[in-house]
Amino acid sequence: MARTKVFNEAEVLDRAMNLFWEKGYHATSAQDLVDGLGISRSSLYDTYGDKHSLFVMALKRYREERIDPVIQGVNSADDIEAYIRFIFEAVKEDALSESRSRGCFMVNSAVELGTVDRDVAAIANDIMKDTEDMITKAIEKGQQRGVFTKTHSASSLSRFIFNSLNGLRVTMKFDASKKMFEDIVNVCLASLKA
Numbered sequence: 001m002a003r004t005k006v007f008n009e010a011e012v013l014d015r016a017m018n019l020f021w022e023k024g025y026h027a028t029s030a031q032d033l034v035d036g037l038g039i040s041r042s043s044l045y046d047t048y049g050d051k052h053s054l055f056v057m058a059l060k061r062y063r064e065e066r067i068d069p070v071i072q073g074v075n076s077a078d079d080i081e082a083y084i085r086f087i088f089e090a091v092k093e094d095a096l097s098e099s100r101s102r103g104c105f106m107v108n109s110a111v112e113l114g115t116v117d118r119d120v121a122a123i124a125n126d127i128m129k130d131t132e133d134m135i136t137k138a139i140e141k142g143q144q145r146g147v148f149t150k151t152h153s154a155s156s157l158s159r160f161i162f163n164s165l166n167g168l169r170v171t172m173k174f175d176a177s178k179k180m181f182e183d184i185v186n187v188c189l190a191s192l193k194a
Contacts, residue, residue, distance in 0.1 A: 009047060012037050014065075016048075017058035021105040024112050025055050055109075056119050062105045066094055067127055071134045080142040081189060084161065087135070088185045091165055092172065104169035132162045139192065148192040157192060164188050 019036040020028055030051060034041050048054040070090050077083035094104060102108070110124035136158035142148035148157070168184055 007039055007043070012039060013057055013061050016054050017061050017105065020055055020058050021102050021108065024108060026112065056123070059106065059109055059120065059123050063123065063127055067106070067131065071130055074134045074138050077138065080138050080145065080147055083138055084189060084192070085185060087165065088168070091168055092181055103173040107166055107169045132158055135161050142192065160191065161188055
C-alpha cells in the first residue's frame with residue numbers, strides 16, 4: 001500500500017527554490033535538500049525525481065512566481081516610465097529579499113549551469129527572451145506616446161535596459177547600496193529620454 005504524503009509539495013518546492021538560490025546547484029548536496037526541505041530522502045526522490053529534476057522544477061517555479069507577473073504587467077501599464085522603474089524595483093526587491101543579497105536565481109543558474117546544462121539554458125534563454133520582449137513592448141509604448149526617444153529602436157534600447165538589469169542583478173550580490181541602485185536606474189531612465 002502506498003503511503004500518503006504528509007507535506008505540501010508546492011511549499012517544499014518553494015523551499016528547494018530558496019535553497020538552490022542561496023547555495024547554487026553544485027553546492028547543494030542531497031543531504032542539504034533533505035535537511036532544508038524537511039522531508040525524507042525517499043519522499044524527495046519519489047516526489048521530485050533526482051536533484052536535477054528538482055532544480056529544473058524550482059527554476060520553473062521561480063519564473064512562474066517572480067518573472068511572469070512582471071512580464072504580464074506591461075499589458076496594463078499606463079505610466080510606462082513608472083513601469084520601467086517598477087521593473088528595476090522588482091529586481092532590487094528580489095535580490096535583497098534575504099539578509100544578504102542572493103542576486104537573481106535565473107542569472108545565478110544561467111552563469112553556473114547555462115553552458116553545460118541544456119534544460120537550464122533553455123529555461124534561462126526563454127526567460128531572457130520574454131523579458132527583453134516585454135521591455136521592448138514597454139519602450140514601444142513609450143515611444144508611441146512621446147515619452148521615450150526614437151533616436152534608437154525600441155529593441156536597441158530594450159537590450160541596453162535588459163543588460164543593465166542583468167548587470168544590476170550581479171552587482172547587487174556584493175554592493176547593495178541604495179545610491180548605486182538609484183544611479184543605475186536614473187541613468188537608464190535618462191537614456192530612454194535622451
